[in-house]
Structures are given as C-alpha cells and as structure tokens.
Amino acid sequence: MSQKYAPYGLWESPITADAIAEDSVSMSDIIVDPVTEDIYYIEQRASEGGRYVLLSNQTQNEVFAKDFNARTRVHEYGGAAAIAYNGTVYSSNFADFLVYAAKDGTIKPITPEDPKKINRYADFCVHPVHTDLLVAILEDHTHDTPQTVRNSLCVINSTATIVTSLVCTEDAQREFYAAPTFSPSGDKLAWQFWERPDMPWEGGRLYVADVHYNPNTHALSLSNTKLVAGSANTISACYPLWASNDKLLFTSDEGEEGNRFANLWECTPARTKPVLSFVVQQDFCMPPWRLGNYPFAFLDDNGTKAICVAWRGGRSVLYVVDITAGSYKEIKDESFDFVVIEHVRRMSDYTFVFTGLQSNAPGAAMLCTLSGSSFVPNFQVLKSTASTSAAPFPEGIISLPTPLELKLAGDNIVYAVYYAPNNPAYAGSNIPNEEPPCVLGVHGGPTGLETQNLNWLKQYFTSRGYAWLDINYSGSSCYGRAYVERLKGNWGITDVSDCIEAVQSPELRSLIDTNRTAIRGGSSGGYTALASISLASSAASKRKFFASATSNYGISNLELLADDTHKFELMYMIKLLGGTKEEIPHVYHDRSPVYFSARIETPLLVLQGNDDEVVPPAQSWTIIDGVMKNKGHIEAHFFDGEQHGWRTSATIKRAIEFEREWYEKSMVRTSVSK
Numbered sequence: 001m002s003q004k005y006a007p008y009g010l011w012e013s014p015i016t017a018d019a020i021a022e023d024s025v026s027m028s029d030i031i032v033d034p035v036t037e038d039i040y041y042i043e044q045r046a047s048e049g050g051r052y053v054l055l056s057n058q059t060q061n062e063v064f065a066k067d068f069n070a071r072t073r074v075h076e077y078g079g080a081a082a083i084a085y086n087g088t089v090y091s092s093n094f095a096d097f098l099v100y101a102a103k104d105g106t107i108k109p110i111t112p113e114d115p116k117k118i119n120r121y122a123d124f125c126v127h128p129v130h131t132d133l134l135v136a137i138l139e140d141h142t143h144d145t146p147q148t149v150r151n152s153l154c155v156i157n158s159t160a161t162i163v164t165s166l167v168c169t170e171d172a173q174r175e176f177y178a179a180p181t182f183s184p185s186g187d188k189l190a191w192q193f194w195e196r197p198d199m200p201w202e203g204g205r206l207y208v209a210d211v212h213y214n215p216n217t218h219a220l221s222l223s224n225t226k227l228v229a230g231s232a233n234t235i236s237a238c239y240p241l242w243a244s245n246d247k248l249l250f251t252s253d254e255g256e257e258g259n260r261f262a263n264l265w266e267c268t269p270a271r272t273k274p275v276l277s278f279v280v281q282q283d284f285c286m287p288p289w290r291l292g293n294y295p296f297a298f299l300d301d302n303g304t305k306a307i308c309v310a311w312r313g314g315r316s317v318l319y320v321v322d323i324t325a326g327s328y329k330e331i332k333d334e335s336f337d338f339v340v341i342e343h344v345r346r347m348s349d350y351t352f353v354f355t356g357l358q359s360n361a362p363g364a365a366m367l368c369t370l371s372g373s374s375f376v377p378n379f380q381v382l383k384s385t386a387s388t389s390a391a392p393f394p395e396g397i398i399s400l401p402t403p404l405e406l407k408l409a410g411d412n413i414v415y416a417v418y419y420a421p422n423n424p425a426y427a428g429s430n431i432p433n434e435e436p437p438c439v440l441g442v443h444g445g446p447t448g449l450e451t452q453n454l455n456w457l458k459q460y461f462t463s464r465g466y467a468w469l470d471i472n473y474s475g476s477s478c479y480g481r482a483y484v485e486r487l488k489g490n491w492g493i494t495d496v497s498d499c500i501e502a503v504q505s506p507e508l509r510s511l512i513d514t515n516r517t518a519i520r521g522g523s524s525g526g527y528t529a530l531a532s533i534s535l536a537s538s539a540a541s542k543r544k545f546f547a548s549a550t551s552n553y554g555i556s557n558l559e560l561l562a563d564d565t566h567k568f569e570l571m572y573m574i575k576l577l578g579g580t581k582e583e584i585p586h587v588y589h590d591r592s593p594v595y596f597s598a599r600i601e602t603p604l605l606v607l608q609g610n611d612d613e614v615v616p617p618a619q620s621w622t623i624i625d626g627v628m629k630n631k632g633h634i635e636a637h638f639f640d641g642e643q644h645g646w647r648t649s650a651t652i653k654r655a656i657e658f659e660r661e662w663y664e665k666s667m668v669r670t671s672v673s674k
Contacts, residue, residue, distance in 0.1 A: 003426055004425055005426065005427055005428055005430035006426060006429065006465070007430065007431050008421055008431075008513075008668075009437045009464060009664065009668035010465060011423050011426050011463065012425070013423060013464045014393055014394060014397070015456065015463045016460075017657045017660075019393075020456045020460060020652065020653070021656070022047055024046035025043050025045050025046070026043070026385060027383070028052055029041065029081070029292065029355070030042075030353050030355050031083060032346065032347050033084035033087065035085060035087070036087055039365075040055060040063065041365045041382070041383060043383075043385070044647070046646075046647060046649040046652055049641075049647065052081065053068075053070065054068070054089070057382055060383075064089075064091065064100060064102055064107055068091075068100070069093060071092065072092040072094065072121065072122040074121070075176070075290075075291065075568040076569075078291065079122065081122060083124040087104070088102065089101070090102075090158070092120070092121050092122060096114070097118075098113070099156060101158055110158035110161055111163055112161060112162070112163065118144075119139070119140055120139040120141065121138060122137050122291050123180060123292060126182075127182055128182055128186045130186070130218070133157060135166060135189065136156055137180070138151070140152070140172075146566055146567045146570045151177055152165055152166070152168035152172055152177065153166045155219065157219075166221075171195065174195045175193065175194075176193070176200065177191055177193055178191070178192040179238070179291075181240055181242060184242060184245055186213075187210065190240040190242065192230075192237070194232075195232070196571040197574040198232060199569075200236065200288045201236045201288065201447060203232040203233045203234065203236060205230035206229040206240050207225055207226065207228065208228050208267075209222040209223065209226070210222065228267045229267060229272055230252065235254045236253050237252045237265070238251050238262070238288055239288070239295060243302075244303050247268050248266065248268075249264060249303070249306065249323070251295065255279055258482055259279055259480075260279075260482060261280065261281055261282060261284075261480045261481070262285050263279060263280055275323050275326060276321070277327075280310065280328070281480065283310065283480065284296070284309065286311070287448070289448070292343070293343055294343065295309040296344055297346040297352050298346050299320065299370065303323065305321065306320070307344060307352050308320075308328070309342070309344060309354075311449075313415075314403055314450075315452055316339060316341040317330060318330065318332075318338075318377075320370065320375045335379070336358070336366075337358055337360075338356040339357060339401075340356065341356050341357075342355050342356075350371070350375075351367065351369045351370075353366060353367050353368070357453030359398075359452055360400060360454060361386075361454060362385045362386040362387075363385045365383040366380065366381060368380070395424070396422075397463055398422070399419040399420055399459060401417045401418070401452040402418045402420070403415070404417065404508075406501075407505075408497075408498065408502065409497070409501060412474065414471065414498045414501075415472040415476065417450065417469070417470040417472070418511065419458055419468040419469070421436045421464075421466060422462050422463065426465065429465070434513070436465055436466055437466055437516035437668055438516070438518070439461050439467070439469070439517075439520060440469045440517055440519045441468065441469065441521065441525070442525035442526075442528045442529055444521065444522050446475050446476075446495060446524040446528070447475060447476070447487075449472060449476050450471070471498060473495040474486035474494045474495065475487025475488075475494065489575070491524075491591070492591035495528045495531075496528055496531045496532045496535065496536050503517050515547060516547050516668070518548035519545075519550075520551075521550075521551070522553055523553055523554065523555070523614065523644065526554015526615075530551050530593035530604075531593050532549070534596040534599050535593060544602055547603075547666065548602060548605075548662065549605070551605070551620070551623070552608075553612050553644060554619065556592065556622055557592045557623075558592045559581055559585075561615070562581045565614060569614065594622045597623060597629075597630060602633075603662070604623075605634075606634065606635070606637070607639070607658065608637075609639050609643050610638050610640050610641070611643045612644045614643075620638070637655075639651045
C-alpha cells in the first residue's frame with residue numbers, strides 16, 4: 001500500500017472516538033479467594049455508564065445482579081470494593097452503599113439499610129476463624145462536609161447484619177484508615193493510619209493490636225495497640241501484609257536524606273528492619289491514591305519469598321525477593337512486556353495474579369506461575385480488555401513510548417515520555433520542513449505518575465499526526481521521595497516551569513513544533529495547564545508559551561479548593577503551598593489562575609463533570625467567567641452525571657472530539673491556512 005502525505009494533525013485515522021468510547025473497558029481489580037483459590041476481577045465498562053462489574057473467572061459470569069456496581073467512594077477515589085473468602089464474595093454496591101454477600105447463587109445485604117447513603121465501606125478483611133466477621137473501613141457522612149466526615153475501622157457481622165465500631169477516636173474528622181489485615185491465626189490485626197495534613201505516602205503509620213473474641217457477644221475487640229512503622233510527616237509505611245503470625249511485611253521510605261525509596265521492610269517482635277541489605281533506588285509501590293492496590297504478595301505458605309513490583313524508569317519491574325536471604329532477582333518474559341503491574345495477589349505456591357498493562361496491547365487480568373530455582377515465569381491471560389466487537393486497528397498504528405531524561409535549568413533532571421506521530425497510511429507531511437504539533441499531557445495528583453501503557457486517547461492523536469509528550473514533572477511519584485518533595489511549597493511554580501522548559505529543551509526542538517504545542521491535564525494536571533497559561537505569562541510581555549490548552553476538571557481557585565474539596569485531600573495543599581490559607585493568604589491568591597485570567601491569551605477548552613466533589617464545578621465556572629470578561633478565546637462543556645473523570649461512553653466520545661476539534665481550530669488549521 002502506497003503511503004500518503006498530509007499536514008501533521010490532519011491525517012485520517014481509523015482510531016475514532018466512537019471506537020474508543022464504546023469499547024472502553026479497564027481492569028479495576030483482581031481478587032483471589034485464599035481458601036478455594038477461585039479468582040474474580042472487576043471491570044469498569046463505559047458502555048454501561050461506567051459500572052464496575054464483578055466477574056467470576058471460573059464461570060465468566062457476574063457474581064451479583066446485572067445492575068450491581070462493585071464500587072465504593074471511601075476517600076472519594078475508592079478501591080478495595082470487594083473480597084472473597086471460602087466461597088463467599090463480599091462487595092460494596094455503589095447504587096445503595098450497602099455491602100452484599102454472594103454464595104451459591106444467594107445474594108443478601110450484610111450491612112443495615114441506609115436510605116440516606118450515610119455510610120461507605122471498603123477494604124474488607126475476613127477473620128480467619130470467625131469468618132462471618134469482617135473488619136472494614138467505615139466512612140460516616142452523617143455530617144456531610146469535608147471538615148466533618150468521620151473515618152474509622154468497624155466490624156461487620158454478616159450473620160446478624162450489624163456494624164460495630166472497632167477503632168475510632170474523637171479526632172475521627174482528621175483521621176484516615178486503610179489496609180486492615182488479620183494475622184493467619186486471627187490473633188492480631190495490622191492497619192495503616194494517618195491524619196491531616198499528611199497524605200498516606202507522606203506520613204502513613206502502621207499499627208498492630210491484639211485481637212480478642214467474645215463468644216457471648218460474638219464480637220471482636222482490640223488491646224495492646226502499638227505503632228510499628230512510619231512517622232507523622234516524615235516516614236511513610238504502607239501495604240501491611242502478614243508473612244506469619246509474628247512477621248509483618250510492608251513498604252517504607254525510611255532512610256538517609258537523598259536516598260529514600262519505598263523498599264520492603266519487615267517487623268517482628270524482636271525488631272523492625274529493611275528486608276534487603278541495601279537500599280534499592282527504586283520505589284516498591286505507588287502512592288496509595290486508591291485502596292487495595294498491593295504491590296507484593298507471598299509466594300509460599302511460610303512467607304519466605306515474595307513477588308514484588310518496583311518502578312524503574314517509570315515502568316514496573318517484577319522481582320522475587322528472598323526475605324530470609326535479603327536478596328532479589330528480576331523476573332522477565334520477552335513475550336509479555338508489562339509497563340504497569342498492579343493488584344498483586346497470591347493464589348498458591350509460586351503462583352500469583354495481577355492486573356497488567358503493556359505499551360502495545362490492551363490491559364488484562366493475568367496469572368503467572370514461577371518454575372525452578374531461576375523462577376522462570378509462565379504468564380497466562382485470564383481476561384483481556386481488548387474489544388470483542390470492533391474491527392481491529394491496522395498493524396503498526398500504535399506509537400510506542402520513548403522515555404526521556406531532560407536536563408533543565410539548574411541541571412535538574414525531569415522525566416518525560418515522547419510518542420511520535422505514527423500511522424502506517426502516512427509517510428509524513430506534505431508541507432516542507434513541517435514539524436508536528438504536540439499535545440503535552442500533565443498528570444493529576446500532583447503526587448502521581450504518567451505511565452507508559454497503551455492509552456487510546458494518545459494513539460487517537462498520534463495516528464492523526466500529532467506528537468504527544470507526557471511530563472513527569474518534579475513532584476511526580478515512583479522516582480524516590482526526594483523527587484516527590486521537589487514540589488513541596490512549590491506547587492504552581494516548579495511543575496509549571498518543568499512543563500515550559502521541557503518543551504523548549506534541545507532534545508525536543510527537533511521532534512515537535514514548539515510554537516504549536518497544546519498543554520492539557522485533568523484535576524491537578526488541569527491546574528498546571530491553567531497556571532502555565534496564566535501565572536507563567538508575564539503581565540508586561542504577555543508571552544504565550546502554549547498555542548492551545550485544555551483543562552479537564554482543573555483547579556482554578558486554590559482558596560476555594562481549600563474549603564470545598566473532599567476530606568481526603570482537604571489539607572493536601574498545606575505542604576504543596578507551604579502553609580494554610582490563613583497563614584499564607586497571598587500564596588493561595590497569587591497561585592490561583594482565576595485571579596490572572598486577564599493574562600490568558602492561549603485558546604482554552606474547559607471540560608467539567610457536574611457531579612464532581614473532588615474539584616467541584618465552581619472551579620471551572622470561575623475561570624470561564626474570568627476569561628470571558630476579558631474577551632479571551634474559550635469554550636466550555638459540562639457533563640451531567642459525571643464525577644471526577646469520565647466514565648460513560650457518551651462523555652468519553654464527546655470529550656475526545658471536543659479536544660481534537662479545539663486543537664484543529666486553535667493551532668493546526670490556522671497554521672496550515674497560513
């Protein structure tokens with residue numbers, strides 16, 4: 001087939017918004033019943049309004065009813081909505097916020113009726129002896145403001161349909177809990193705890209307590225509670241998991257300043273220490289934005305070896321860690337190059353499951369068995385998220401990621417990922433010496449990571465002749481704690497300068513048209529995009545660094561956000577900005593794009609969900625009003641029924657098309673017409 005030539009950004013592509021939206025499925029979680037070894041997974045399906053569907057791997061059927069939504073809004077971002085134990089599957093239901101149990105075709109609620117949807121439950125663990133008792137996070141919205149929501153650990157009696165408090169204090173409005181886990185005998189319970197203004201990756205602490213069972217009341221209680229790892233504001237300990245009745249494993253970033261990475265640690269009655277004999281300069285976990293995303297699992301009953309996920313160069317790496325010897329070995333298979341590995345669960349000896357993402361193939365629920373002393377992996381796809389209805393895209397149309405290390409001002413290294421324009425039907429541009437327009441993606445968080453897995457939105461643009469550039473700016477995760485803390489006190493400054501300088505760096509000048517680069521992001525990424533076209537534009541020079549911009553549910557007013565975002569992130573900004581709104585009001589004002597909307601000359605597209613409680617719609621309305629008052633170039637679309645991110649097929653399709661049309665109008669066709 002002869003190749004064609006056309007201006008970059010105007011190539012025809014078979015990757016349509018319809019194809020992306022209608023078949024948008026993501027693997028949200030994978031679950032193993034530790035008794036029966038049955039496997040379950042949770043799919044999020046855009047075609048069903050973003051419903052989370054809990055499926056049995058054995059039958060490929062839904063475990064609950066067809067309208068059941070296996071999702072929770074604990075901490076607003078959810079996660080850990082379901083668990084399985086001895087043939088019973090337990091799950092929160094987003095429709096009514098109750099917890100249900102399913103076994104042998106019988107489904108029943110196990111938490112009390114809650115018509116006002118006051119209580120939210122997540123992160124369940126089943127007592128190994130008294131198996132009708134579950135410990136879970138309880139988030140109480142009786143007083144439903146970010147300042148008054150209360151978090152605690154509770155016990156759910158699934159037989160009596162009763163919920164009782166297990167760990168709760170008078171400061172429950174400031175506190176958070178995660179990852180409750182029983183020891184194999186059920187005599188001890190471990191959990192993670194933190195309190196505002198910490199986030200769990202900043203000052204997460206692990207506690208262990210003795211568990212007591214009262215046969216008269218069929219109830220659990222705790223005593224002898226001890227702090228075993230982590231420290232407020234300084235050391236983060238996450239993901240507790242019992243290797244035995246007297247050994248707890250977890251991740252911790254404790255270490256010498258400048259050499260702090262989240263590595264594997266162990267706690268026994270004798271001492272707490274790192275598992276490995278030296279610090280591996282890789283993070284063995286991601287920040288726990290969502291519950292239940294464990295990065296390791298034990299490979300044997302004795303807990304002497306574990307399969308662990310670490311992050312190297314922005315990609316997942318699998319290691320077998322010998323806990324007794326304090327050593328580790330990388331596991332690789334050329335046929336399965338996973339760049340993102342999450343939700344690691346033990347199934348049986350040297351067999352585990354996980355959700356995996358690749359750069360050149362759809363995501364999947366995976367099973368892996370390790371053989372021999374060299375731990376040779378045998379990977380098996382349990383369930384792929386590939387479309388079963390749409391026609392396959394042409395071979396060779398996927399643009400693969402190229403990781404970059406950019407040296408910016410002050411010799412700071414910033415990490416980026418570049419995707420070149422790519423479409424087998426096209427050989428290039430018919431305009432002499434034309435460089436491709438570029439979309440610069442800014443991830444959310446800001447303590448997050450833009451990963452290198454296949455993303456059809458990016459391919460939608462690269463197959464039309466755009467370049468795509470992701471910036472893991474200073475403050476991004478999975479490059480060690482020092483890299484995360486570059487953003488401390490500098491949000492709205494360092495992230496913005498990294499994005500602007502990256503586009504102008506020598507490594508990229510020959511790859512993209514720096515005068516036709518759009519910046520786009522969602523949530524805090526939307527904030528960085530807005531800041532880059534307002535705060536970074538000098539009032540005198542009015543220099544325009546980007547040709548176009550898109551804010552997906554982005555933050556425009558930090559003062560407003562400090563009052564009305566959800567509880568989980570209510571005080572997140574204190575460290576990012578260097579103090580509270582009352583302590584440094586000038587900083588909150590001076591870093592709020594809404595107050596500098598008169599400087600916005602970059603054409604701006606705003607996309608917002610009307611039901612978003614993380615970044616409420618007022619954040620978008622205020623920046624829209626500001627730009628319109630100054631007769632700026634702006635377009636906005638609001639989506640009913642959408643929260644923080646797009647879940648329905650209709651919204652996904654419309655958002656993609658709005659963004660493409662915006663870039664064509666604001667920077668592609670205008671350039672071609674010249």
